[in-house]
Amino acid sequence: MSEAQVRDTPEGRHPIQFREEMTVELIKASASDSDVIWAARVSTAGEQSLDAVGADASRAEGLINYLARERHGSPFEHTSMTFFISAPIFVFREFMRHRIASYNEESGRYRELRPVFYVPSKERRLVQIGKPGSYEFIEGTPEQYEITVNAIKESCTQAYENYQKMLDAGVAREVARAVLPVTLYSSMYVTMNARALMNFLSLRTAREGSHFPSYPQREIEMVAEKMEAHFAQLMPLTYGAFQKSGRVAP
Numbered sequence: 001m002s003e004a005q006v007r008d009t010p011e012g013r014h015p016i017q018f019r020e021e022m023t024v025e026l027i028k029a030s031a032s033d034s035d036v037i038w039a040a041r042v043s044t045a046g047e048q049s050l051d052a053v054g055a056d057a058s059r060a061e062g063l064i065n066y067l068a069r070e071r072h073g074s075p076f077e078h079t080s081m082t083f084f085i086s087a088p089i090f091v092f093r094e095f096m097r098h099r100i101a102s103y104n105e106e107s108g109r110y111r112e113l114r115p116v117f118y119v120p121s122k123e124r125r126l127v128q129i130g131k132p133g134s135y136e137f138i139e140g141t142p143e144q145y146e147i148t149v150n151a152i153k154e155s156c157t158q159a160y161e162n163y164q165k166m167l168d169a170g171v172a173r174e175v176a177r178a179v180l181p182v183t184l185y186s187s188m189y190v191t192m193n194a195r196a197l198m199n200f201l202s203l204r205t206a207r208e209g210s211h212f213p214s215y216p217q218r219e220i221e222m223v224a225e226k227m228e229a230h231f232a233q234l235m236p237l238t239y240g241a242f243q244k245s246g247r248v249a250p
Contacts (some may be wrong), residue, residue, distance in 0.1 A: 013164070014114050016157055019185065020121040022219070023086035024226035026234075031079035031194060033237040036064055039075035061237050068241035073250035076195035076238065081230065083190045087223055088118040090182040094204075094220045100196035105188035108177035112167065116185040117156040119149050124218060135215065156181055194235060198242050199249035201228050211246030 037060050067075055092105060120126070126140030126148060140148070159179050166176035192200065204216045204224040216224070232239040242249075 016115040016117070016160060018117050018119045018153060018156075020119060022091070022222045022226065023084075024223055024230070025084045026230045027082045027084050027189065029079075029081045029230075029234055031081050031231075031234045033060060033064060033235050035078050036067065036075045036194070036235075036238060039078040040067060040072070061240070064237045065241045065244060068238070068245045068250045071248075071250045073195045076198070076250060077193045079194040079235070081192055081194070081197065081234065083192075083227060083230070084187065085190055085223060086185055086187045088183050088219065089186050091217075091220050091223060092186055092188060093182070094217060095188075095190065098196070098200050098203075100192070100199060102191040103188055106186055108180075109172075109174040112173060113163070113177060113180065113184060113186075115156075115160045117152070117160075117181070118183045118185065118219070119152050120145075133215070137218070152183060156183055194231070194238055195249060197227065197231055198247075200224065201231070201242075202247050202249050205247075207247055209243070209246060211248050 040063060067073075095101075095103065122145060125137035126144050127138045128135050129138060130136055159181055162179045163176050166179070167173065201224055202210065202212065203214050204220050205228065206214055206216060206221065
């Protein structure tokens, strides 16, 4: 586990780990640019729309660019991408604001939660300036970084020790988990279609050339960047159209 820091714990217990990175794995996908083409062509070709995909292959890029530019979004919904994501709980709470996806997350009621916690890397900007909706982050000092990391490690270690005390005393997992912080790593499956993913990326990444500037929390942006890389590989024409249209979801 890269950049992980491990503390010793009593024998038989999982060691406490501190991580900086997010993990995104594409589990399965039914998503290609041709899916957009046949879905769009049904309006003019009817039952021949699947045949029209091959016949119009040379015009596919132009059609997809047109759909994205004019915001004819429904053809992009005939796709599906499922990701397995490992990230801190506070990142998943940001995800849940996007109600155009399907989620299944691991449960602290049914399994003992592992002691893996997030700490920011030295590259993570720590100081916020400006006002909500228009703020930016700047570099923190070495002292601020040290205070931040030490405070997170101390709090997480104490919280997990209390969690274990309750479990050892026979307290139910769903009650004992109440002491755990949102820096705890969780895992979940996320399934989105291409239109929903473009909407997600438009809001959770900060990019030059975006028609509507976004100010995402860096940690969810780290996840979004990995999802975007998979999307760009699966659907290069659609991804190119997304970029050309100012990263606005159709």
